[in-house]
Amino acid sequence: MSRRIRVLLAKLGLDAHTIGVNVIAQALRDAGMEVIYSGLKQTPEMVARTAIQEDVDVVGMSSLSNAHMVHFPKVVALLREQAADDKLVIGGGVIPEEDQQTLLDAGIARVFTMGTPTREIIAYIERWAADRANAGDARAERARE
């Protein structure tokens, strides 16, 4: 049996809207995941460091002000630099349509806008974890052969 999915939820910059991150934290925990919350006023460096130290599977970043374009791509870049880009990096909050493609291009796997049902986010993470486990099994099988 694989371990529980570990998720780091992060708030970057000065944005202090916490309702979204509060709700997602509780919903993911209810779905059986382990959730670590960064607290407010994090820099991309702090988030990447925590993600690596805590050995999380998923990094979820919440933004309801305006700095997602500044901070989100930096977190992905920092994880790549430190060879930790096996993690699923997702974002959510108030993200204008015109920004979403730029974020996807920068390596954010998925952007969940406000009003996305929590079950959709849970299902997405679970599917990703299952795919990764399957891929891992397949690799292990190939190695045995």
Next chain:
Amino acid sequence: MSESDQSLRDRLAAWERDTLAQKLAARPERKSEFTTQAMHWPVNRLYTPLDLEAVGFDYLRDVGFPGEFPYTRGSEPNGYRSDLWTMMQVSGFGTGDEWAKRGRYMLEQGLTGLFLEYDLPTTNGYDSDHPLAAGEVGRAGIALDSLDDMEALLDLPFEKLQRLTSICNGPQTVNLAMILCALEKRGIDPGSFTLQIPNAILIEYTCVGRYLFPPDHGLRVATDALEYCIKNHPNWIPISVVSAQLYAAHANPVQELAFSFAIAKEYLDAALARGIPIDTLAPYFSFITGIDMDFFEAVGKLRAYRKIWARIMRDEYGTDRPESQRLRLTASPGTMSLTLQQPLNNIARLGIQMLACAVAQGGYAMNTPLHDEAHALPTEEAIAVGAAIHNIVAHESGVADTVDPLAGSYYVETMTRKLEDAVFAELDKIAAMGGALHAIKTGYFQKELARQQYERVRAIEDGSRKLVGVNHSVRDEGKRSIAIHKHDPAVEQRQVERLRRLRAGRDGAAVQKSLDRLRDAARSGENLVPPCIEAVRSYATHGEMCDALRDVFGSYTPDASAMGI
């Protein structure tokens, strides 16, 4: 029980048996259970005098007359028959001079009060060129770095302005000093209008997050601003308990009121400890609340709000002065009830909420958010519609023409009383923990709010709470049907250049001297407003002054346990 009660009870039973039962047999009820929206209290089919009897309702004790203890029917003796509420709207974006253009437009639309909202770098005490400011300059509010900016944004027709509200809760003494210096430079008499500074730092620690220093130092800064205004600008409103922020964090009405009064007691006690007598102090306290969609919870909340304050003043602070017992309230239809989906529906929501505010004597001033607010900062069209909502309720609905017309309603009085009892019970619980400051440091308020937030989302997702356009009566709108305010991406660069020019052109030694003096004052415990004024005059920047205070007070990072999740 009186004879008439018994006969009423018999008649009620007969009605249920002879009239109602038949209807229910033919048409079952829509829901197995009817409950209030936020409290989830059961809602009875019918309220009668028997319900008032059950809570021991007494007209003179529970309700009385407007403008008299216990103020349930209103703080004003004549409701809105003499004066309507001040019609306000929140606004803030861009640089100071850009905002001033919008402020002048709003005053031309007939608004008489303005709210200043600053951007996140400002409210968190950073200059526009600080690394943490990237992407946020002039976005969620006005960018403010120096006296220059404040002067530009106060380029307003002050003769049309009754009230200006400036929201900068963390570095409040710095913000206040900037306003004072800008008024002085513009030659405007501070006595000619009302400045309201919410000064609401404890709400920031609870749910808003724009704090700089550890809570005890935050409370000291707020108390300095309060004390300075009481002594120097007696016509201003130097402290507000912004319970609307708790509502916006999905506090239910009982939590909103109980947390707010517990917080108010911390401010009161801090100022009393400086020797300001209660009857000097209490009249300066004002409250800003938010109104949600359940009409009767809203009406009950507004009435209970006044009554509880009056009772706290009388019973806990021992004052019988009407000026101290009378609640000063501003109500705001709630942004949290507005939906991103089908934004025009929000105009109906705002109308209902304004009606609740007006019918229950919501306050001296009310502000409407705007129907496109869930999308972005409001457009000029939305501002005009927002002003119209005020005027339609004021001049067309008739609710402003008689005082507290729902008094005596069996349901409304039952609700008011039930809220009052529940708030006092929660206040006792908070007092037993050691008060609001302690509840904040240990995360009690934060945890309660996080739980409420999750419950609300679950109720919307499972459909038990209906939201039109979200999980009920959803229509496919195709593309967005309203115009959206467009942010100018060059604002940040312009503001940073402006700041750099300012820094290059000032007397650096004078700035350093004034910042040293500010640090000394922070250490010695003297009131911070005068040294802040000196620093502003030397053109020290907002961020530099906040840094000087951080040098002494430290920055605040709550413990994991106090984050709520």
